[in-house]
Amino acid sequence: MARQGWPASLFRAAGTLRESVFPPRPCPTAPGLQYRFSKKARRSQVADLLEVTEAGLYCAAGDFYIDPWRRVPRAIITHAHADHARSGCDRYLCAAPGKLILRTRIGGGSPIDALRYGESLLINGVRVSLASAGHVLGSAQVRVEHKGIVWVVSGDYKTAPDPTCHPFEQLEADVFVTESTFGLPIYRWPHPDGIAAEINQWWRANQAAGRTSVLLAYALGKAQRLAAMVDPSIGPIVAHGAVMKLVRAYRDSGVRLPSIDGVPPGARKVGNGRALVIAPPSVAAGRWLRLFGEVSVGVASGWMTLRGVRRRRGCDQGFIVSDHADFPALLQVIEATRAKRVLVTHGATAALARLLCERGLDAAVLPTHFTGEGPPDASPEVEEAEENAATSDAKSAAGPSDAAP
Numbered sequence: 001m002a003r004q005g006w007p008a009s010l011f012r013a014a015g016t017l018r019e020s021v022f023p024p025r026p027c028p029t030a031p032g033l034q035y036r037f038s039k040k041a042r043r044s045q046v047a048d049l050l051e052v053t054e055a056g057l058y059c060a061a062g063d064f065y066i067d068p069w070r071r072v073p074r075a076i077i078t079h080a081h082a083d084h085a086r087s088g089c090d091r092y093l094c095a096a097p098g099k100l101i102l103r104t105r106i107g108g109g110s111p112i113d114a115l116r117y118g119e120s121l122l123i124n125g126v127r128v129s130l131a132s133a134g135h136v137l138g139s140a141q142v143r144v145e146h147k148g149i150v151w152v153v154s155g156d157y158k159t160a161p162d163p164t165c166h167p168f169e170q171l172e173a174d175v176f177v178t179e180s181t182f183g184l185p186i187y188r189w190p191h192p193d194g195i196a197a198e199i200n201q202w203w204r205a206n207q208a209a210g211r212t213s214v215l216l217a218y219a220l221g222k223a224q225r226l227a228a229m230v231d232p233s234i235g236p237i238v239a240h241g242a243v244m245k246l247v248r249a250y251r252d253s254g255v256r257l258p259s260i261d262g263v264p265p266g267a268r269k270v271g272n273g274r275a276l277v278i279a280p281p282s283v284a285a286g287r288w289l290r291l292f293g294e295v296s297v298g299v300a301s302g303w304m305t306l307r308g309v310r311r312r313r314g315c316d317q318g319f320i321v322s323d324h325a326d327f328p329a330l331l332q333v334i335e336a337t338r339a340k341r342v343l344v345t346h347g348a349t350a351a352l353a354r355l356l357c358e359r360g361l362d363a364a365v366l367p368t369h370f371t372g373e374g375p376p377d378a379s380p381e382v383e384e385a386e387e388n389a390a391t392s393d394a395k396s397a398a399g400p401s402d403a404a405p
């Protein structure tokens with residue numbers, strides 16, 4: 001495919017590739033922390049298989065992008081969250097279990113090719129395969145192999161069990177591009193079974209008090225996972241329109257979920273104080289919650305580890321459940337890749353890169369536009385959920401099928 005007309009490498013144009021592909025720079029999440037490359041690290045950056053360009057992470061040998069943040073001719077997508085999957089590319093490639101979800105998110109038009117996990121494809125002589133990232137349904141790590149060198153781009157990943165998606169598959173690589181949304185030692189997740197028990201208990205207690213339980217979570221992945229985690233015999237499960245749209249995509253992709261109802265037009269006191277309502281975080285600020293009478297609001301997020309965030313979100317209950325790896329899992333996965341070189345994106349990048357350097361790895365921050373589960377108060381994922389919710393709010397009287405754009 002012709003590359004003319006598409007932006008050349010930002011950094012290559014700016015200077016020599018060796019000096020500038022991953023320039024040392026302050027990490028936005030930890031100002032003042034700078035990582036400097038060793039001489040060896042600088043040498044190893046010559047002729048990289050993947051590089052950061054204006055349009056995203058680019059493989060020149062194969063002429064394709066991974067999770068580009070601009071419109072490009074050929075995009076390989078790790079998963080359908082907003083910071084990784086943007087509409088308007090000419091052609092997409094994703095893991096087969098996530099194809100329907102990607103279509104739901106980017107809309108019609110551009111063709112989407114799908115690869116089964118483990119299946120490989122030659123693109124201009126570069127071998128590409130996808131392995132499960134365990135993050136949301138269809139999430140993939142992208143393995144790129146060329147001239148005996150293997151890069152793996154993790155996208156977002158988790159190793160914790162999730163009944164709604166394939167388990168994380170451990171790969172080995174020469175260079176591993178890892179997320180680090182929760183790359184600080186304070187982030188350690190309790191087992192999901194314990195969290196499920198906590199949510200069930202909270203739901204029962206609210207029922208006893210005649211209150212509806214509203215659980216706020218991302219519409220893609222987390223909401224479906226929570227529905228599958230809780231005990232559906234306690235009462236009805238009701239979901240916001242933005243969630244319902246993806247519940248349907250999950251079901252059509254073959255994932256079994258308990259019975260979940262949308263909010264009927266003109267409804268009042270939905271669930272009569274007995275229901276568990278799953279909705280995106282932004283509904284907390286709107287009038288939508290008034291449909292349910294008296295409510296107790298819970299938030300399900302890895303950020304619930306932070307007391308300040310719990311307080312600022314003004315929720316009654318925080319549940320620590322994340323679709324990202326916690327700190328110990330990040331280190332475990334990175335070590336198991338046996339990669340000598342690790343490039344860190346998302347979140348606590350500088351801190352994790354520095355720690356990996358101290359452990360003898362050639363690690364650096366890879367500047368990208370990815371945001372992981374989103375910083376505590378604003379991120380594309382949160383903004384998108386808000387957008388969905390705003391549209392849903394306006395249309396809620398028209399029925400759940402119209403609820404999300």
Ligand SMILES: [Zn+2]
Pocket residue numbers: 079081135156372373
């Ligand atoms: Zn994600």
Ligand SMILES: [Zn+2]
Pocket residue numbers: 081083084155156346370371372373
């Ligand atoms: Zn992400």
